[in-house]
Amino acid sequence: MSHNENSSSSNEYSEWEAWVVQNNRQLDEIITKLLIEDHPPRARRRYCDQERKQGEACLVEDYLVDNPTYDQATFRRRFCMQRPLFFRIVTGVTANDLYFQQRHDTTGRQSLSPLHKCTTAMRVLAYGTSADAQDEYTRRSEIVTKDALIKFIEGVISCFGKKYLRRPNEADLARLLHVREERGFSGMMGSIDCMHWTWKNCPTAWAGQYAGRSGKPTIILAAVASYDLWICHAFFGTPGTCNDINILHLKERKTI
Template sequence: MFNLQVAQNEMEEEEDKKRRRRDDEARMARASHSRRVIQVVAHRPSRSANTDRSRQRRGKDLLDDYFVRNNAFPDTYFRRRFRMERHLFNKIMIAVCNHDSYFVQKNDAFGVMSLIPEQKIIVALRMLGYGAFADQVDEIAKMEKSTILKSLMRFCSVIEFIYTTEYFWRPAQMDLQRLLKKGEM
């Protein structure tokens, strides 16, 4: 009788183990199904790898071409390319950098130096002066499209803030007459 009871207990334990195993397998199947559903629903396309744009080299080249003492191009090239004198560009750059820290060069999260102020401002001036698209300027400045557009938007808002009171006024009657006459010609 004792052996019968031991055998019955062993059978119950075996059935209990089988039931637990089946429950665990069902739970794992449900979990894996849920995981698959979440992966499908919440699937985001993976980010593409960052493109090495050699931004530090392009910034150095830009400084060597236009802004150092023995630059590669004379002042006439600067005026033709950027539609202003170099001293005016420097005045604007200093005012913009003093007003908005976005244009000041600093280290990023990885300790890499960011773009120089000249790069960000030149991009904005190119787009405004020539009506260029961000993709066209990207080839010249070696900057990402989002950075180009952000530079343009921030540059425009800073310029508007700094120079509105100084240069924005209602035209006098004489100015209005002169502009109308010029428009008729």
Template sequence: MEDFRRYLERQERETNERNRRADEINELQRQVDEQVLIAVTLQDEENQGRRRGSQVGRRRNVERQRHSRGKNLLEDYFIPTSLYSDVDFRSRFRMQPHLFNKVTHDICNYDAYFVQKCDATGVLGLLSEQKLTAVIRMLAYGASADQVDEIARMGKSTTLEALVRFCQAIETLYTRDYLRRPTPRDLQRLLQKAEARGFPGMIGSIDCMHWQWKNCPTA
């Protein structure tokens, strides 16, 4: 029992050190994300300031039909008689519908940016579900802002801003309960669960789904 206690203490020290390093990396990533968002916004404003009206070579404004796409998105996943089942939702959003709804509720209460509202011309903006769907797809699949445009009908700068705000909200709302450092009791529970699954001594694992396999065999 004494050996197990020392083992847990050592694991806790190592975990604390890893968490400290992770916090430093997350802070650097947050700063980079903010800089990217600022750069994209400034570039868009500069481009709009340079070119007004119809000009040869100017990229045309894309009518994304965001309202009809928002309606379709609700009918696909977010109404009681949705087209796709909860199993489909879990497969595509990497979470259960009730968890998505809870996160949506919490984030909308924290940051009004995610609440649907009218713009200066009185036109309704994007649904909360559209913004969060775009963000979740980017995080779950490593997709780019351009790739999620097809499902959420959002511009690149809007998608990037939603991503940064989402990450900031998650960190603020859930750090204490879900992103905190594990306690000795947590470590013991994780060790027991891993051992029951055939991995004795394992606390966690790294998701390597986005790592490139250098020597991947090809047909």
């Protein structure tokens, strides 16, 4: 092989090697760009100072002090109970669960008071709104409000379920009927009421029979409660026309 042929082969190899290096560099740039676009750098969580002490002070001044902004009737309408009953529930769930007891966290910051936690949960229950709907007033995040709501419900069941969430016995029925007779409602054990919950993911085939007054599929919760808020009966999920008469008839058929 001559000198010219060796020189030509060397030049061709160098050109091919340069072409490979250039293509690899372009491929690396494309892959790097795709990786950056598909997986952008995670932003640091922004701390939002909600001024929760201000929210707690506002709740206390509005409802829980000796001379609150809103009177007893407003409290009863907005929280679906009298103020003494609310304080009784707060005392019970606080003594039963460390979550509601006021302590200091790892940073030394004092946690929210039991009144603030229970009032936040009660507002969600009474108004039937989402957990973040009360954020601007109660100054609590959605996650914290959900935790307080779940803990509050569990605490109520644990503290008062054995007495107020059970079927009445003969002595209870005699007492309820006696109280009703003294008040002029002879033979009446309690009052029935219903609440409609919108069923967002209702199957299309069931939408017609679960259609509520608003035209949207709803699930109804029916309950019979005595004068002291003792729930004697509860039924959940009745389809069709959801009025008191139909629910009572359905309960009688199930009992038989």
